[in-house]
Amino acid sequence: MTAMPKARRLDVSAYIACFYGVVWREVLRFLHQRERFLAALVRPLVWLFVFAAGFRQVLGVSIIPPYETYVLYEVFVTPGLVGMVLLFNAMQTSLSMVHDRETGTMRTLLVSPFPRSFLLVSKLLGGVAVALLQVYAFLLIAYFWEIEPPLIGYVTVLPALVLSGLMLGALALFMSSVIRQLENFAGVMNFVIFPMFFASSALYPLWRIKESSPLLYEICRLNPFTHAVELIRFALYAKVAPAPLVIVAGFTAFFLAAAIYAYNPSKGLIGRRGAPRNGGA
Numbered sequence: 001m002t003a004m005p006k007a008r009r010l011d012v013s014a015y016i017a018c019f020y021g022v023v024w025r026e027v028l029r030f031l032h033q034r035e036r037f038l039a040a041l042v043r044p045l046v047w048l049f050v051f052a053a054g055f056r057q058v059l060g061v062s063i064i065p066p067y068e069t070y071v072l073y074e075v076f077v078t079p080g081l082v083g084m085v086l087l088f089n090a091m092q093t094s095l096s097m098v099h100d101r102e103t104g105t106m107r108t109l110l111v112s113p114f115p116r117s118f119l120l121v122s123k124l125l126g127g128v129a130v131a132l133l134q135v136y137a138f139l140l141i142a143y144f145w146e147i148e149p150p151l152i153g154y155v156t157v158l159p160a161l162v163l164s165g166l167m168l169g170a171l172a173l174f175m176s177s178v179i180r181q182l183e184n185f186a187g188v189m190n191f192v193i194f195p196m197f198f199a200s201s202a203l204y205p206l207w208r209i210k211e212s213s214p215l216l217y218e219i220c221r222l223n224p225f226t227h228a229v230e231l232i233r234f235a236l237y238a239k240v241a242p243a244p245l246v247i248v249a250g251f252t253a254f255f256l257a258a259a260i261y262a263y264n265p266s267k268g269l270i271g272r273r274g275a276p277r278n279g280g281a
Helices: 012-031 034-055 075-101 104-109 116-143 153-178 181-199 205-214 214-222 224-236 242-261
Strands: none
Touching: 012 034, 012 116, 034 075, 034 116, 075 116, 075 153, 075 181, 104 116, 104 224, 116 242, 153 224, 153 242, 181 224, 205 214, 224 242
């Protein structure tokens, strides 16, 4: 009998081509869905143009790092709205994962010879690339609304955006393994997205929350989204926040490991529900 031919080992060029294909597919999907782009901007712009303008006379923000002077409320809330863009884009990625899994697109991808961890990281980075387009479009509009951080801040904020986007995207990937049907996504939004956003420093300084409710203050401190917002806030003014940086990096590693485990066909949640088992680990 003739020996079975050995499977051809994937080289670096194959990984590069796969990574490019997955990321570019996410970007093209976003560019072809103009309503998604508009929806991504409407939420933070409504808060900036309507709510922040109305709260300006009620909520004064004292001199707190990274600000060196008193700032208007809309200036303070801008990093939180940037975090909102990242958060909702991550949940949109989760929704697309559930849809792709139901229609078979994701099943086809997961049975490819590439390791699942590589495919999930590629999918995650594709979502972050889309989020960056949305964030910088929002910051451009905010600039004409007199939200003017230092010009260097638009560069120094990029690593913070990528890391925060990776953390929220990894959480969304894990959630996509738990959501069985598209109809359940609305419930996930109510129980995950909104508590993460409102129980954070996105809209109010932590010291003001502590004055009104010590319990809510502790919840905000435990919320990873709070640290993502603070990381973005400091980076937007060309400063480093060591504690949020470490915490966001730690949660990114944790959520990514959980997502990779959940999509493992032999161990994770996907495998227990009968997903294809031919993909790499």
